[in-house]
Amino acid sequence: MKPIKRMTQTAMALALMASGAAAEGDLVIYHWFEYIPQDLLDKFTAETGINVTMDTYDSNESMLAALKAGGMGTYDVAVPGDYMVKIMAGEGLLDTIADGELANKGNIAPEWADPSFDPGRKHSIPYQWGSTSFSVDSDVYSGDINTTDILFNPPAELAGKINMLDAQGEVLATAALHLGIPQCSTDREQLKALNDLLQASKDNWVSFNSDTAKEVLVSGDAAAGMIWDGFSAKAREEKASITYAFPTQGYVVWMDNVVLLNDAPNRDSAIKFMDFLLEPENIAAVSNFARYADGLTGTAEFLDPALATLPEANPHDGAGPGVFVEACDEATQAVYDQIWTNLKK
Amino acid sequence: MAGGAATGGSAAADTYKSARHWLLLPSWLVLVLVVLAPVCMMLIYSFLTKEFRGGVIWEPTLAAYDQFFFDRGLFGDDPPKIEWTYITIFWRSIWQAGLATILSLIIGFPTAYFIATRPERTRALWVFLVTIPYWVNLLIRTVSMKFLLRDQGPMNDFLISTGLIDDPLRIVNTNLAVQLGLFYSYLPFMVLPIYASVERYNFAMSEAAADLYATKWTTLRRIVLPAVKPGVIAGCILVFVPSLGAFLAPDLLGGAKNFMIGSLIEEQFKGNAGNWPFGAAAAMVLLTMVLILLMIFARQQRRAEASP
Known part of the structure; x- marks a missing residue:
């Protein structure tokens, strides 16, 4: 004992x-x-x-x-x-x-x-607080970057060299802005269009990385990529040609x-x-x-x-609205989960 | 026979007979607490109703398995068809893990053979060298590998500077990168068990075979391989099984573009889906597949031992 x-x-x-x-x-x-x-x-x-x-x-x-x-x-x-x-x-x-x-x-x-x-x-x-949008290496592509076409209908220079965030909410919200449909839509035609858009865009995307979203741009693994504004500002300090976009269709604010x-x-x-x-x-x-x-x-x-003058934090005059990611109800979220799984299957 | 060691020492086995149960207690506790209990929990969870945004509701249902095997369309109200999505994901993982295993075997067997045929005093040093990469965390090794392989990385810089290639080899974010990553991560698991088998092999048998006019190839195929087969099988299992569930290499080196089994399950717990029962069900399907595989191996081995 x-x-x-x-x-x-x-x-x-x-x-x-x-x-x-x-x-x-x-x-x-x-x-x-x-x-x-x-x-x-x-x-x-x-x-x-x-x-x-x-x-x-x-x-x-x-x-x-x-x-x-x-x-x-x-x-x-x-x-x-x-x-x-x-x-x-x-x-x-x-x-x-x-x-x-x-x-x-x-x-x-x-x-x-x-x-x-x-x-x-x-x-x-x-x-x-800040925004979630995307950045482009202006050494690779020097055209207009303030459009969501960069991600969903990219120019030849960027096709196959785009990194997406591995985050369902922000990717699908940006896709909804591109299509001009509401987030958490329940309209079947709109949801099908969203599904089709992602399927068609997938070949243009090289990877889904969130925590290395900055690093893939700096290293050149990706020539364009979704990213948060502050992260992009840090990327620009390491590689001056990385330019943050405020698309005319709108962007995600958080x-x-x-x-x-x-x-x-x-x-x-x-x-x-x-x-x-x-x-x-x-x-x-x-x-x-x-x-x-x-x-x-x-x-x-x-x-x-x-x-105060950070280009990543100060949208230009032509920028679209900043929108928060919405939390969908259970039935709607099930469809969005299915769309996301279809994308990554 | 080389297999004789497995049945030896029945007298010595009795030494601790009286205390046996007490001595085994820690092992049993660990087995029950960290192996059986979590697996049972997963099994139960896979039959429960999903709670929105993670968690379970204690109502039994087959919904998770239904989702795995049947496709009801984007909106869930089409007539059910066979769901190919998850079968594709599983098949992709099996294919990747299989290739990584074969690659490990091709490199690992000669390595193990080499080490086992060195003089006894240097063998420990060789084994030690094989384990050195394990001093560094797997995540860091995988990131380093990405750094080496990337389009503008040292490997491509070197190849271009020597004039061997003009354009960089695109390896990062491809399946090849995933296989290389898995192969590199788990190679020692192949080398060490094979080494242990080859070391016990009695090389006088090879000499005897040569004396009887067997060619080197025949000796390898009919004398060495059967004798070291347990080590080869153990090595293959040790590489294949963790590769099957790996998500670090697919995420970092493969770019996470396509789900693997590991990342599909991870998404159910850590991602937006928050569908714990489905994650548990996918894990149970994986577990069942691995168990069947192991049982086939075990049965073959028993049959091989039983045959004269």
Whole structure:
């Protein structure tokens, strides 16, 4: 019996030590890859004494799957995109932030204070926003790139050299813009046309890569590719000929948001972290790193001046509307899933 | 006979008889907890109703298997036809994994034979060299491979500078790249079991065959290969099975343009589809196929041992 007794004592000691550490403050973040500067996390720890642990994901859907498959209760905050905030709230995964809990909530820019995906900002604060479109290597093709024809009806120079994002929502939303049909359409003719368009375009696409969307353009594996604006700005720093397009048919706009998860093990730390990110100086550090726009007021003085004139963040006059990806209902989504499977079979 | 070792040592086997159950307990626990329990969970999930955006509803249904085998058109209300989509995906994966296995065998067998015929004191060094790539994470090795092979990468630069080719070889984002990636990832799994078999082989038998006027080819075919067959089969299984479910090489080197079994299943859990029962069903179909394959191998081996 003796060894067992000793084991129990050790376990109790460990448990005590663990809870002692929690009292000093921990924070567990579930975040996109390559999306927050380490300096900023260090600054948060220096200011609050809270230890930060971070896991990363590469798509909204994989984050949702991980949370639903037992990740709840592990993480305090996550950073879902617009439509995913709505889905997570609908699934009951998000905790409500009470009025007055966030001291800096007033810093949120008015246009982002009451978004359709989270009315009243009950669960979330703005993190970064930007657009999803595509970039073209202007050394390979010098014609007009501000049209979705680049992806779906490409010129000979680009055919067979296009990388698509491996993300159903953004690819199908862009295809819908190209056809001029609504997202989450239930019209059978429109859906057939969408299916046919993707089947016909597939031969022009060389790969589906999301996390290497920048790298394939810089390395020359692809001459054109779907990409997020900030990622494209980073690509341009490495290869000057990479040009971001704002098609006349329209483009996808997104906003990532920090949300408070239900069953957060360190709810107080999470609130402190959200308040920390609502300070203009701190969120500006994220923008300077990630090259996306923030959703706060008063950040201008802290931002890298180059961001104000960034060609990837400032659409030209002829650009079409920016639209959010929509979350379809179950029956409609089943058809879109089928179209996506047909594309990749 | 070379196969004699397998049945040996019955007296020694009794040494720990009294404690046997306790000593086996950790193995049983691991088997039940990390092998049987997850597989049973998958089996159960594959017969449940899908919850929208991931998760399951505890109502039994055959919907997942229906989706796998029957095509009801884009809108799900056409009369059912045989669904070729998933059969195509499975066939593509089997084909890729099969080619990678054959490639590994062609390179792996001579390598293993070479190592086993070195002087005893240098063999450990050769085996050690084979395992060196395993010190580096598979993801990094696969990315490095892409870097080497790409159109404007070092391999093409070198070939063009030597004047052997004028235009770069397009390898990245093709099936060939996937096969090379799988072959490279799993080659040691082919070399090591064959090496273990060849090392135990009694080369006096080859000499005896030569004395009886057998040609080198006949000796290889009728004496060496039958003796090392267990190692060859083990190697083939160890390469084929993980290749079948691989999704790293297809995604990174093949460009993820076409689903493989692994990426199809991944999409059901991590992608937009969020269809866990269907992912589980596809995994069960894969598991069944692999089990049947292994049973055929096992039966053949038993028959070979039973024959005089």
